[in-house]
Amino acid sequence: MDFLTILQILDSTLRLATPLLLTCLAGLFSERAGIVDIGLEGKLLAAAFLSGAVAYTTGSIWLGLLAGVAASMLFSMLHGLASITFQGDQLISGVALNFLAAGLTVVIGQSWFRLGGRTPSLPTDARFGEWNLPFSDAMSKIPAFGPAYDELISGHTALTYIALLAVPISWWVLYRTRFGLRLRAVGENPSAVDTAGISVVRLRYIALIIAGALCGLAGTYLASLAAGFVKDMSAGRGYIALAALIFAKWRPWYALSATLLFGLLEAVGNRYQNIQFLDFVELFSLLGFAALAVVLAVQIIRVALSTISVRDLAKPFIACLSVGAVLVATTAIRAMDLPLFGFALPVQFMQALPYILTVVILAGFIGKAIPPRASGTPYVKER
Amino acid sequence: MQAMPKWADAILIPFISLLLAFILSGLMIMAIGKDPVVAVQTMVQGAFGSTNGLGYTLYYTTNFIFTGLAIAVAYQARLFNIGGEGQVMLGGVGVALVCLAIDWPHWAIALPAAMIGGAVFGAAWAFIPAYLQAKRGSHIVITTMMFNFIASAFVGYLLINFLKVPGSMSTESAGFPDGAHLPNFHDMLAPFGIEFSANSPANIAFLIALLAAVGFWVLIWKTRLGFEIRSFGASETAAKYAGINPVRITIIAMLISGALCGLMAINNVMGEAERLIDNAPEGAGFIGIAVALMGRNHPIGIVLAALLFGFLVQGGAELNLWESIPRELVMVIQGLVILFTGALDNMVRRPLEKLFLALRKAKEA
Numbered sequence: 001m002d003f004l005t006i007l008q009i010l011d012s013t014l015r016l017a018t019p020l021l022l023t024c025l026a027g028l029f030s031e032r033a034g035i036v037d038i039g040l041e042g043k044l045l046a047a048a049f050l051s052g053a054v055a056y057t058t059g060s061i062w063l064g065l066l067a068g069v070a071a072s073m074l075f076s077m078l079h080g081l082a083s084i085t086f087q088g089d090q091l092i093s094g095v096a097l098n099f100l101a102a103g104l105t106v107v108i109g110q111s112w113f114r115l116g117g118r119t120p121s122l123p124t125d126a127r128f129g130e131w132n133l134p135f136s137d138a139m140s141k142i143p144a145f146g147p148a149y150d151e152l153i154s155g156h157t158a159l160t161y162i163a164l165l166a167v168p169i170s171w172w173v174l175y176r177t178r179f180g181l182r183l184r185a186v187g188e189n190p191s192a193v194d195t196a197g198i199s200v201v202r203l204r205y206i207a208l209i210i211a212g213a214l215c216g217l218a219g220t221y222l223a224s225l226a227a228g229f230v231k232d233m234s235a236g237r238g239y240i241a242l243a244a245l246i247f248a249k250w251r252p253w254y255a256l257s258a259t260l261l262f263g264l265l266e267a268v269g270n271r272y273q274n275i276q277f278l279d280f281v282e283l284f285s286l287l288g289f290a291a292l293a294v295v296l297a298v299q300i301i302r303v304a305l306s307t308i309s310v311r312d313l314a315k316p317f318i319a320c321l322s323v324g325a326v327l328v329a330t331t332a333i334r335a336m337d338l339p340l341f342g343f344a345l346p347v348q349f350m351q352a353l354p355y356i357l358t359v360v361i362l363a364g365f366i367g368k369a370i371p372p373r374a375s376g377t378p379y380v381k382e383r
Numbered sequence: 384m385q386a387m388p389k390w391a392d393a394i395l396i397p398f399i400s401l402l403l404a405f406i407l408s409g410l411m412i413m414a415i416g417k418d419p420v421v422a423v424q425t426m427v428q429g430a431f432g433s434t435n436g437l438g439y440t441l442y443y444t445t446n447f448i449f450t451g452l453a454i455a456v457a458y459q460a461r462l463f464n465i466g467g468e469g470q471v472m473l474g475g476v477g478v479a480l481v482c483l484a485i486d487w488p489h490w491a492i493a494l495p496a497a498m499i500g501g502a503v504f505g506a507a508w509a510f511i512p513a514y515l516q517a518k519r520g521s522h523i524v525i526t527t528m529m530f531n532f533i534a535s536a537f538v539g540y541l542l543i544n545f546l547k548v549p550g551s552m553s554t555e556s557a558g559f560p561d562g563a564h565l566p567n568f569h570d571m572l573a574p575f576g577i578e579f580s581a582n583s584p585a586n587i588a589f590l591i592a593l594l595a596a597v598g599f600w601v602l603i604w605k606t607r608l609g610f611e612i613r614s615f616g617a618s619e620t621a622a623k624y625a626g627i628n629p630v631r632i633t634i635i636a637m638l639i640s641g642a643l644c645g646l647m648a649i650n651n652v653m654g655e656a657e658r659l660i661d662n663a664p665e666g667a668g669f670i671g672i673a674v675a676l677m678g679r680n681h682p683i684g685i686v687l688a689a690l691l692f693g694f695l696v697q698g699g700a701e702l703n704l705w706e707s708i709p710r711e712l713v714m715v716i717q718g719l720v721i722l723f724t725g726a727l728d729n730m731v732r733r734p735l736e737k738l739f740l741a742l743r744k745a746k747e748a
Contacts, residue, residue: 038524082726091463091524093726095672096718103714110709111415117709231711239528246525346544352536355529359511362521362529371522 001283003144007151009267009283014152015225016270017263018160019044019218023241024248024255025163025170026214030076032174032250033207034187034374038094039079040215041238042101047072047219049105052119052229053112055126061224064126068223069216075101076212077205084204087378098238106231119229128157128224159221164256166214171252183207187372190379200379243358246369257291262354269350276344278334285327292320386736393684397677397724399731404719411715417708429701430694436701438568438583444686444693445585445650446664448592450671451689452599453643455680459603460636461616466512466527467644467668469534470505474645475652476538477504479546479556479659487562494565497653498591498646505645506638508534513637517630523637531668539661546659556659565654588650595643596682602639612636644668670696673717676725692717 047068055064082093106117133154140150174180248254409419457464481500487493512526546556603609678684699713
């Protein structure tokens, strides 16, 4: 695989990961506050529809964005009404929201545009434009770094950059502010928060509002990318984001890597119907090695700044080494031309892989994903 | 002492919830500029007005009885099986493999074999999430949901690479042999001199679904295993103290649930399509959740709720045809029913409880 191909795959990875990342962070906020959010899919769909419809009607994607966020927040509040105010089952409420969104978007869309539930396609100026970062043209002449800057880093829509920014912001809000501390506490032990005189209900509603806003961004991104709304266009992304959330163990930075990984799987699945097993392993170990090298570098800097101890380097170092070993082994096997490894992976395997990985993580065979302790249980002040 | 009499809990609350859902749906129809009365007439006419429509209604009802019972049996053990869709898909694979295996001489032999095939495949698909829940504490809602997507990819792979007829464009298996053709209502009622549409898909699987409902009742309320499942659902700790093995009950309840989902395939795969097609369940696994909720996890309630949803799905198709209201309206109604009967239960229950308490006080005074 040549450099340009890898760049193109990474570029579409970023495109595909953007809605996943925003949705995953939405789920992160609500689940950290103790509200399980199966309705992410429905919110995504509702936002995609209303943003597409309003963007077409007004000709402005920014008004569409507002509408999308409003639609998603409305669904979030319905979820809150059922699961916070009336202490109903959060899972059932989420399932209901997904049904409602799948139905309402088509019913309203049909009566609005009479196109069988679609919106008319959005003209270019009613979609998000691609941001070309400064000097991207001039720099594309520079070998290696130039094309990477031009293809990969520059040329995305505003929402991609917002999504990437949302990761450190979420981390900072959750781990460095009083509000974040309370939010995490309410997901672990709501009665303790209540005893401290802080309203559980209010905190959980705020978490759902944040989740609604983030899902709204993700839905608008989908509508803008596809130039309009089509029935069922979220296509299970809400569920993949939920899987990514578990994969990320309910942490913001991990959410970034999980959604990038799932976006990469989708990008590879889109590009190759059947990828050769060796190509697949080579691509993933190469990228994994690069990502782990970056992590290792960051950790080394942190050791130098003495925020963490040298011992904490062991894990990323071993991971980096073992992925590197896989990469070397793949190259060796390819050179030896062993017939045993000459099979192709079907595209369906790529589609199922995010879910398989999530089940493996959930099973606790590799690491263990432990959800916030109070998530899923409605808070009843007194029995 | 309970705040409400039993009948209010079992009948009044679902009825009010349903009423609320229907009122909102009616408003929805008015909002898109259609007449709700005409819509209801069209739906009733389409679902019950002819033997053809009735046949479709009962066909969908059969699907939902199976999935409703499946979700309910798991829910009796307080396990939320959201993976019905995947289990039905795998059940379809089991039924298809059995039906295509040999040239069946008669449906009466093919049917039991296909039932075993469907049930085993459905149960097998439920086994892994059940095992992970019981042994490793992985949340069953998430794992079964993941297994829906894995099932969809897996069945797609099987269809394209193994079951598809070579050279054919459509992703479906070969048609089942004639000996695996199940008698439909037309065949079954003809000896009694009753004329029933020959084109409608309702078939003998409907009777099997009713038998399954009876079996469900016997299992849950008349056997030791059923008692164990219910105790485990009522209180896991109490059940453990009583010597009930939580691992065993979790796995058995989920296996029965998966098997019931798998059995649905004798209706949609063997009875209707007579071949394995892509996405055969058409959402029946999810509708089963609504059916179990509406039916209060009781077989009589489930059969009635399944009939209601069968009517909605068939009536919705007719709405699409005659009133140009998209059939997705039915999804809105389903969503509202799930919302009101499931998640917003307390919204209806709390005022009613207050009302009954006030009434009782007034009586005592």
